[in-house]
Amino acid sequence: MNKYRVLLIIAIIVIGLASLGAIIGNYMIRPIINSLVAGEGVATLARQVLITALIYLLSVIGQYIAGRLFVYCAENTTANIRHDVFSHIQTLPVKYFDQREHGDLMSAMTNDVDNVSIALGQSLSNIVRSVLMFLGTIMMMFILSPILSVINIILLGLLYFAVKIVASKSSKAFRSRQATLANLNGFIEEYMSGQKVIKVYNHEQETIEDFSEHNEKLFEDATKADTFATLMFPLTGNLTYVVFSIIAMIGSYMTINGVFAMDIGTLASYLNFTRNVSRPVTMIANQFNMIVAALAGAERIFDILDEEPEIDEGQVKLVTDQKGRCYWHVPTTLYDCQAIIARTEQMRQADLPDAEFTERYPGCLVPLRGDLRFVNVSFGYDNTHDPVLKDVSFYAKPGQRLAFVGTTGAGKTTITNLINRFYEINKGNIYFDGIDIRDIKKQDLRHQLGMVLQEVHLFEDTIKENIRYGRLDATDEEIVAAAKAANAHDLIMQLNDGYDTMLTPDGLNLSQGQRQLISIARAAVNDPPILILDEATSSVDTRTESLIGQGMDEIMQERTVFAIAHRLSTVRHSNAILVLENGLIIERGEHHELMDLKGRYYEFNTGVVELE
Template sequence: MSGTQSSRPAPVGPRGGPFGGAGAPATKANNFGPSAKRLLGTLRSETPRLIVVLVFSILSVTLSVIGPKLLGEGTNVVFAGFLSLQMPEGATKQQVVDQLAASGNQDQANMVAAMDFVPGAGVDFDQLARILALVLAVYVFSSIFGWLQARILNGVVQRSMHRLRLQVEDKVHRLPLSYFDRVQRGELLSRVTNDVDNIGQTMQQTLSQVVISLLTVIGVLTMMFIISPLLAVIALVTIPLTILITVLVARRSQKLFVQQWKTTGVLNARVEETFSGHSIVKVFGHQKEVESDFRTENEELYRNSFGAQFLSGVIMPAMMFIGNLVYVAIAVVGGLQVAAGLLSIGDVQAFIQYSRQFTQPLSQLGSMANLLQSGVASAERVFELLDEEEQTRDDDPAETAPDEASRLEFEDVSFRYVADKPLIDGLTLAARPGSTVAIVGPTGAGKTTLVNLIMRFYDVDSGSITLDGVDTRHMTREDLRARTGMVLQDTWLFSGTIRENIAYGRPEASEEEIVAAATAAYVDRFVHALPDGYDTLLDDEATSLSVGERQLITIARAFLADPRILILDEATSSVDTRTELLIQRAMSRLREDRTAFVIAHRLSTIRDADLILVMENGAIVEQGSHNELLAAKGAYWRLYNAQFEGAAEDEDLVSVPTVPLAAPPTTAQIVVEALAESEDAVE
């Protein structure tokens, strides 16, 4: 689109307040399972890398699980060595066992019988060194595989979030204007930024940990059953308790996490609109009301966040408590089994380590419930955006109008924003090439809606709008809007230089064309007073420029675009009277052989329009030239008299003559002629 910004209709819902309202987003259902499944579906294209991650995770966990068993063997070597020093050298192991049994020390006899040693030989340091070297290698390779899987998984998550952001960005551009009319900007920004970032952080922190924790539980449980089925059964008591606690807490915290992110969106909307309208807040003395609303919403966010984090934070201490109980049970029962000769000291040591390894991933899985709840809550909000109904697709193949097409016709057009509230009914009009059609009427009459229909921000409910006989609904929106330039009362400039903001109308324009357009719109007059001229950087609010100067830049942007259809919605309302006169002179050249639609409240600015349409309640109640409508003494006459208090008959008001050209003027011609007439006007 060649225009500066989109036009928006009057709100159709409850949007009170000085900034268009701060209604809360619609309540969302908590649907954890399907949302979590859909979130995992975003990783589908990364399946090969995920398989590699899984393989590395299995290798890392397997090696880390083997470690305690090997350390237990080392402990057995040390213990057996020291025990052998207590035995008479030269005796056999069986002799020592029989002697202990004969003396009534059956428990010691059983324990010694379960050990492998040579009486009097001492510690076998060679065997101990081999075991420790093997343990070192096991843990080193376990760490390497763990690092590799974490690195690959990090790339998987970041690429997935990159794709998700692209999907959200593409979706925003496919949404109809009606979506932006009913959703606050702060709420939309919160979904696009905060919620997507939260999803990425959740996946980054939980995916790897979940895989590692589950594999660790399986591996450790296997080793525990190999060492002692009895102790393994005792350890298994933690699983149902862990599941029970996690489910009970998650059920209560999920709603709070959803509410937390919804409240974050509401608070962001409040901050965004307050900062955008900061001067209005000051002028009308609403600081206390704004501060009160902020405190209320901030307090609600605090309560939701605190409740969600507190409930989810209960899981980890509960898991640790259960783990400690199991640890005590294993230590007692394991000690009894060692005394009975059913287990070695090393096996008990390994089992105690495994019990810690077993309860730790369970605790981690429980503590990750808060992250998962928060991430899935954000995912639901993002998926809700992605599932919004899109604008209708362009025809494929689409029709196209001639390059010089600029004749617009409305044929029995009807439209309404709300099904049961008619706005425009049976509208018929024709705007011929080179003509200027002015649209006037009271607020809410449908003037801006007419522009929305021309630009296909909305499609008509019935009837048709044609461009040189081609129904605009059968053209692509890009094609239609590329032929159209729009300048609105509310200026829109982006962060960048003045040159870049003007070139937004035609990025491939040369420096000479940019300067020519700026000169035609009288931007060149004030640019040279700025420190960096055309390279002056503007923020998104362009606070370094006056409202009128910002408006002139948007007009220069439309000049540079050189459109076939020009839409001006109170485009000169923010400039002084003399500058307005000069801009009108330049625009009169720009409008030659082009169709221009001018929405105006200051009726003096549209006296020379070829056709003036007077709209009331979505219908054209009068049409004609300025003099014809005054003579009719109808709706236009009433508007004119109300504005000028009886000055309607004053024929001495400044009129802006137009000079017909043989062919559509270039921007350079516009500049030369506008400057020449501006000098005459000054004189």
């Protein structure tokens, strides 16, 4: 809240003046009652009542102004927190999302942030006002009667310890409730998105039972937390009544017997302060439950903000000359140009940059070709388990098509994750145009990779904007050209609004095939030198697969392609097929070579071994 420090200071000053007005208003009871007892005139009494009313009016106006300032600062701060959390989430590595439930993140962005917002907007102002009122009231009580005030402080100390015991238990209960609520949100999100699977396997009743377990756990934790919350008010309320009664009896005795010169006006004013001194305590106790919930939410929010963002130490970036040719700009401190060229094919004359362009970017300018090589790569998602990939080596020259086949868990998708640097390898090297991908800036690296996945995610926007997501500066003409290349144009034009058709979340108002064709167009509009196809046709029918295949054949021209497929018919024309098993490449070659080998690929094709 540093940005709103001045406003907060003004709000605290205003609320302090308003509290001072309320305290003075309470004190005015003393002269009013003493005037009545002394038999002073109506004019004097009316003047004192009018002054008291004016003081209270100014106090109310001050509290309103301070409340508005607190709410303004709180809502702006909450908006900034929400923005910071969302922005920070975008910087986190993919493995962070693989290890956490999406519902947990959703709960932090909604429930936890809302609790913080309420605490800042309402609870904070109430606590500040209560603290100022408490301190001012204690001061006035000592001015009116030091003896009664000492007794009052002792009794309030006993009240404080009672509240502290309940508060400590309440804090633990509210943290447990927040965690349980996050788990329930994650469960609901997961099972709402999996309704088709639930219904196909007739697991509605089992799902209800699982939900009931989560719901029962939340019920227990919420009941415990709310029990302490509801206990706080009657506990403080009844104890303050006891304190008031004791002070009233002692004060009455002192007034009747003239002890310490106590008069009726002083006693009345003091008793009013005694009653009011418990109100700030009660108010703080009531707000404490919300503060505890906000602190529990803030703890979860800061856990997200404390997560280390994705590290990018790459120094190699992509640059483009006046002719539209792209080059990797490699600092001479990293590589020798000849060493890079030696890892790939010799640089063609047409690839040589102009002298002026070379002067602008001193160092080594390596043409963007799409040459990708794995050299003795080993990787595991968890160091405590066996690696998913074990000493894997292969290469793809520019324009070649490589296919990966194997059973589930063999390591096919892991290879694509490593190419994108979603995860860092444990051992070995991956070279892109002769440059270790760890030395390339991640944004520039990923911009050269187009991906078409089995599970297509489309945004709630028009078809045009979903395709444009592949390259945000793409023109409408380029979007149409990409759709035509992906064989999606005719299907799009059959829709009532064509490219302006509004999609529902995940594009559920389209068929699986239509969504996949739009996904291919989205990859094509970026015009990447490397294309990754991760089981892009495994969820569609044969006719749709043919349409998708035609679209992919078009955009695969002159690109390096890595294809993962369960339908072996889609990989037969690849330049090389790599068969993976238990993290190892056990066979490699063209389709006819592997069929003649009569090994695992042959068994996949003939049905001897299921390709799951």
